[in-house]
Amino acid sequence: DTAVSQTPKYLVTQMGNDKSIKCEQNLGHDTMYWYKQDSKKFLKIMFSYNNKELIINETVPNRFSPKSPDKAHLNLHINSLELGDSAVYFCASSQDFRQGAQPQHFGDGTRLSIL
Amino acid sequence: GQNIDQPTEMTATEGAIVQINCTYQTSGFNGLFWYQQHAGEAPTFLSYNVLDGLEEKGRFSSFLSRSKGYSYLLLKELQMKDSASYLCAVPDRGSTLGRLYFGRGTQLTVWP
Numbered sequence: 001d002t003a004v005s006q007t008p009k010y011l012v013t014q015m016g017n018d019k020s021i022k023c024e025q026n027l028g029h030d031t032m033y034w035y036k037q038d039s040k041k042f043l044k045i046m047f048s049y050n051n052k053e054l055i056i057n058e059t060v061p062n063r064f065s066p067k068s069p070d071k072a073h074l075n076l077h078i079n080s081l082e083l084g085d086s087a088v089y090f091c092a093s094s095q096d097f098r099q100g101a102q103p104q105h106f107g108d109g110t111r112l113s114i115l
Numbered sequence: 116g117q118n119i120d121q122p123t124e125m126t127a128t129e130g131a132i133v134q135i136n137c138t139y140q141t142s143g144f145n146g147l148f149w150y151q152q153h154a155g156e157a158p159t160f161l162s163y164n165v166l167d168g169l170e171e172k173g174r175f176s177s178f179l180s181r182s183k184g185y186s187y188l189l190l191k192e193l194q195m196k197d198s199a200s201y202l203c204a205v206p207d208r209g210s211t212l213g214r215l216y217f218g219r220g221t222q223l224t225v226w227p
Contacts, residue, residue, distance in 0.1 A: 033213070041220050043217040055211070055213065056213060100145075101145045101146045101163070103160040103163060104160070104213075104215065105160065106158050106159070109156075109157060
């Protein structure tokens with residue numbers, strides 16, 4: 001009965017490859033997020049979707065493309081992976097923040113390592 | 116953006132009390148969150164303060180002073196399992212209220 005689940009947990013791949021990370025939440029939340037946590041543990045938002053609509057798009061390379069088929073799923077596709085993409089990627093969800101700031105619930109993270 | 120500052124590391128002993136400070140500078144204030152993150156795990160929500168004062172939740176309390184741009188997380192009766200990184204975060208404003216700006220985290224080590 002995991003609340004926010006993302007797969008895979010570990011992803012080791014070579015530079016130049018394309019990979020996807022999947023995320024699903026069963027909390028009934030309207031809003032989902034992708035974060036990147038670098039080697040210094042700094043957690044930074046990348047994207048946010050509210051009811052399948054993109055609402056936050058930080059300054060990330062366009063090699064990163066999020067997709068939300070429905071409000072319970074938010075996937076992240078990364079093209080032409082680079083060494084600097086090595087990080088932990090966290091998916092999160094929350095109630096609709098248009099009602100006010102909401103606590104976000106995080107998945108366990110995907111540890112991406114680029115060789 | 117927002118400017119958030121918290122100490123990088125703190126240490127304490129089991130049973131003690133520790134206070135983790137966070138200062139912030141924001142262009143508009145919509146509350147402040149505290150999260151706990153154990154090594155290799157997901158951040159988990161601890162508290163949210165939007166009004167001045169102290170809010171207690173078991174062994175953990177969180178304080179906010181909006182006029183000073185200051186918050187702290189107070190952990191009492193420390194246990195070994197409290198060793199973790201504690202992240203202070205403030206939301207953006209308006210239509211991007213969901214954007215959370217995190218501090219770099221305070222790594223707390225609890226010694227026996």
